[in-house]
Amino acid sequence: MSSAASAIDGHDHPHNPHLAHHFESMEQQHNSAKLGMWIFLVTEILLFSGLFLAYGAYRAFHPEVFNHASRLLSLPLGGFNTIVLIGSSLTMALAVREAQLGRGRLQALFLLSTLALAGVFLVVKYFEYSHKFHVGLLPGRWFAPHGHEAHVAQWQNVRIFFGIYFLMTGLHGIHVLMGMAAIGWLWLRARRGEFSAAYYTPVEVVGLYWHLVDIIWIFLFPMLYLIDRSPMH
Amino acid sequence: MSTATLPGPIPHDHDVGRINYLHSHRGVMSWVYTLDHKRIGIMYLAAVTASFLVGGVMALLIRAELIDPQLTMLPSNKVYNQLFTLHGAIMVFLFIIPSIPAALGNFFLPIMLGAKDVAFPRLNLASFYIYVVGAIFAVISIVLGSVDTGWTFYTPYSVDTQTSVVMMTMGAFILGFSSIFTGLNFIVTVHKLRAPGLTWFRMPLFVWALYATSIIQVLATPVLGITLLLLAIERVAHVGIFDPLMGGDPVLFQHFFWFYSHPAVYIMIVPGMGIISEIIPTFARKPIFGYRFIAFSSIAIALIGFLVWGHHMFTSGQSEIAVMIFSALTFLVSIPSAIKVFNWTATLYRGSIDLKTPMLYALSFIFLFTIGGLTGLFLGALATDIHLHDTYFIVAHFHYVMVGGTVMAFMGGLHYWWPKMTGRMYPELLGQITCGIVFLGFNMTFFTQFILGSQGMPRRYATYDEQFQPLHAFSSVGALVLGVGFAITTAYLLWSLWKGAKAPRNPWGSLSLEWQIETPPIHQNFLETPVIEGMPYDYGVETGSGH
Numbered sequence: 001m002s003s004a005a006s007a008i009d010g011h012d013h014p015h016n017p018h019l020a021h022h023f024e025s026m027e028q029q030h031n032s033a034k035l036g037m038w039i040f041l042v043t044e045i046l047l048f049s050g051l052f053l054a055y056g057a058y059r060a061f062h063p064e065v066f067n068h069a070s071r072l073l074s075l076p077l078g079g080f081n082t083i084v085l086i087g088s089s090l091t092m093a094l095a096v097r098e099a100q101l102g103r104g105r106l107q108a109l110f111l112l113s114t115l116a117l118a119g120v121f122l123v124v125k126y127f128e129y130s131h132k133f134h135v136g137l138l139p140g141r142w143f144a145p146h147g148h149e150a151h152v153a154q155w156q157n158v159r160i161f162f163g164i165y166f167l168m169t170g171l172h173g174i175h176v177l178m179g180m181a182a183i184g185w186l187w188l189r190a191r192r193g194e195f196s197a198a199y200y201t202p203v204e205v206v207g208l209y210w211h212l213v214d215i216i217w218i219f220l221f222p223m224l225y226l227i228d229r230s231p232m233h
Numbered sequence: 234m235s236t237a238t239l240p241g242p243i244p245h246d247h248d249v250g251r252i253n254y255l256h257s258h259r260g261v262m263s264w265v266y267t268l269d270h271k272r273i274g275i276m277y278l279a280a281v282t283a284s285f286l287v288g289g290v291m292a293l294l295i296r297a298e299l300i301d302p303q304l305t306m307l308p309s310n311k312v313y314n315q316l317f318t319l320h321g322a323i324m325v326f327l328f329i330i331p332s333i334p335a336a337l338g339n340f341f342l343p344i345m346l347g348a349k350d351v352a353f354p355r356l357n358l359a360s361f362y363i364y365v366v367g368a369i370f371a372v373i374s375i376v377l378g379s380v381d382t383g384w385t386f387y388t389p390y391s392v393d394t395q396t397s398v399v400m401m402t403m404g405a406f407i408l409g410f411s412s413i414f415t416g417l418n419f420i421v422t423v424h425k426l427r428a429p430g431l432t433w434f435r436m437p438l439f440v441w442a443l444y445a446t447s448i449i450q451v452l453a454t455p456v457l458g459i460t461l462l463l464l465a466i467e468r469v470a471h472v473g474i475f476d477p478l479m480g481g482d483p484v485l486f487q488h489f490f491w492f493y494s495h496p497a498v499y500i501m502i503v504p505g506m507g508i509i510s511e512i513i514p515t516f517a518r519k520p521i522f523g524y525r526f527i528a529f530s531s532i533a534i535a536l537i538g539f540l541v542w543g544h545h546m547f548t549s550g551q552s553e554i555a556v557m558i559f560s561a562l563t564f565l566v567s568i569p570s571a572i573k574v575f576n577w578t579a580t581l582y583r584g585s586i587d588l589k590t591p592m593l594y595a596l597s598f599i600f601l602f603t604i605g606g607l608t609g610l611f612l613g614a615l616a617t618d619i620h621l622h623d624t625y626f627i628v629a630h631f632h633y634v635m636v637g638g639t640v641m642a643f644m645g646g647l648h649y650w651w652p653k654m655t656g657r658m659y660p661e662l663l664g665q666i667t668c669g670i671v672f673l674g675f676n677m678t679f680f681t682q683f684i685l686g687s688q689g690m691p692r693r694y695a696t697y698d699e700q701f702q703p704l705h706a707f708s709s710v711g712a713l714v715l716g717v718g719f720a721i722t723t724a725y726l727l728w729s730l731w732k733g734a735k736a737p738r739n740p741w742g743s744l745s746l747e748w749q750i751e752t753p754p755i756h757q758n759f760l761e762t763p764v765i766e767g768m769p770y771d772y773g774v775e776t777g778s779g780h
Binding site: 020021022023024028031032035036039040042043044046047048049050051053054057058061062065139140141142156157159160163164166167 | 343348349350351352353354356413417418420421424425426451452453454455456458459460463466467470471472473474479480481482485489757762
């Protein structure tokens with residue numbers, strides 16, 4: 001809205017250039033954006049809920065398959081990634097804090113750290129996936145265990161576990177990628193000094209989204225990697 | 234207003250805000266990039282109406298084939314299967330779900346709240362284009378090999394069929410995002426953008442209905458998204474989620490599908506109930522009876538509606554205890570719907586009823602929806618459902634709710650708000666007569682199908698036993714009458730855009746907020762944020778003014 005227009009509005013204070021015409025105040029706009037993001041997060045949880053339900057149903061149908069197959073996932077890599085993602089949530093929270101206080105330089109640094117940690121997560125995931133591809137622990141029609149995992153083929157219904165594993169971690173990985181795009185966009189804007197104590201809504205809203213991505217992983221990790229780690233009998 | 238026609242410098246934003254929304258910006262691109270909820274509503278209206286006409290033509294083709302017990306007009310059974318699948322998918326995903334919320338709701342929800350726009354105008358425009366992309370996917374699927382699974386895409390057939398299930402389900406998946414974004418936008422708008430004085434219990438009941446609908450859209454649609462995604466992955470990769478050979482379960486697909494699609498029928502009907510709650514008090518000149526009951530019953534439908542999906546699977550092999558619980562919950566969800574019908578009827582009692590076209594559609598709604606709702610109880614009862622399951626009875630029940638309910642409400646709302654949206658009056662007498670034609674044609678088509686179904690005629694067959702022919706032929710004639718009714722409506726509404734009388738600000742003498750502003754509304758809806766002092770339905774109540 002042009003400055004001439006705000007003069008006609010009869011407001012005493014100048015308009016924040018980020019205030020959209022249909023909101024009365026920055027506070028109203030900020031709260032709307034936050035509520036919108038929370039509702040979006042609810043839809044995300046429900047999107048994943050289908051997979052969680054499928055996981056629950058098939059683990060109940062075939063508990064032994066899940067117990068055995070879970071051991072084929074790499075605990076060190078999965079555990080490392082869990083720590084990486086929790087760390088990225090910390091840097092994201094710090095970035096939001098810095099944005100609220102209007103401190104631009106540190107804020108950009110924390111955003112960049114979050115981006116880097118997300119990148120580390122995906123690189124580790126890449127190595128996990130390629131190992132599974134290598135030994136043929138693939139979803140669906142491509143499932144063909146060989147090498148030192150050849151014995152897995154004898155277990156009935158085991159491919160359903162890997163189907164669910166790839167679906168859940170794959171969908172989560174796509175969300176990590178989308179989060180990285182959003183955080184990268186924030187980083188560019190933060191470097192241009194666009195955020196201030198009066199306007200930091202995008203940082204906070206993307207932060208909420210990033211924490212959800214993190215929380216979903218915190219559920220995925222024990223459900224997929226930690227089902228039964230006692231020695232095989 | 235005159236600033237619109239003055240040559241000279243480009244007007245300031247603020248001046249543009251004073252001009253009626255149809256003229257505030259000029260050129261095709263001003264529509265393509267518009268963030269105005271009213272223009273987006275109009276674009277949605279054009280899109281859903283076009284979808285409705287396409288889906289309607291398919292219905293006519295289906296009915297034409299069914300005049301004769303043998304396959305006569307269509308080349309094969311497969312084409313018949315493709316036709317009824319497309320009819321269902323187009324009507325559900327491209328017409329009914331977005332019809333009232335995204336078209337009429339988009340236009341009127343912000344105005345009824347005293348707001349200048351929805352909370353997220355860009356998301357609103359995005360939702361429209363996502364809808365268009367989803368529609369394009371659906372069209373591509375028709376070209377590649379139209380789906381023949383029925384609109385429910387049941388596994389295992391949907392995994393095995395040679396038709397382009399992936400393209401169609403991806404279209405529905407994309408349309409789901411459009412629906413989610415509209416719902417999300419409405420929820421935030423209702424929470425955050427109400428005008429001063431507009432408390433929750435002063436909100437128009439249409440807003441309550443849209444709010445309840447939005448809750449369902451936001452909570453249910455993502456589950457459809459993941460379901461369709463899984464189905465597409467199942468087809469491409471054979472992951473085995475729905476395949477017993479690999480440890481999966483096809484019934485899980487049905488659970489997933491109906492967890493969305495049963496609440497989705499409330500996405501389709503609740504906004505219609507909201508329209509009826511606006512039309513009835515306006516044309517009965519009485520305050521609505523039981524305002525809070527109607528408001529809360531919308532929320533109750535939204536919530537209980539999530540717990541009844543298993544009644545679509547009474548014969549699919551659920552446990553007996555699950556079946557009984559789902560049956561009981563199904564009876565429970567009929568209570569809030571009945572509450573609404575009783576309250577509308579009570580509002581009519583001793584009202585000063587004016588039988589304008591919107592009111593005729595509203596009365597049709599009450600009559601037909603009641604039949605549709607009560608026959609739903611036949612299907613919710615376990616023993617009768619075994620007999621009626623997968624017969625024309627269920628087709629008739631569904632169409633009584635969706636056409637007799639939602640489409641009647643949509644037509645009522647369209648006529649009711651047409652003057653406000655377009656600035657033109659539709660021809661009243663023609664509207665009333667056409668409503669009669671639609672009502673007659675509808676009942677001829679679908680009441681017949683209750684009888685067919687109870688006699689055992691199964692749904693989804695192109696050929697049938699000789700004994701059913703008279704009823705089928707009668708139903709087909711009814712469909713033609715219904716089609717003529719909709720064709721006349723389309724023709725006179727389009728005609729009115731050019732030749733219709735100029736609409737006054739408030740042709741119905743309504744008290745609700747959208748009728749107090751300019752016709753057509755100005756770009757920013759209100760020059761000054763209104764302060765709300767009363768109920769929208771204070772007809773005959775001595776409170777000075779409604780607002």
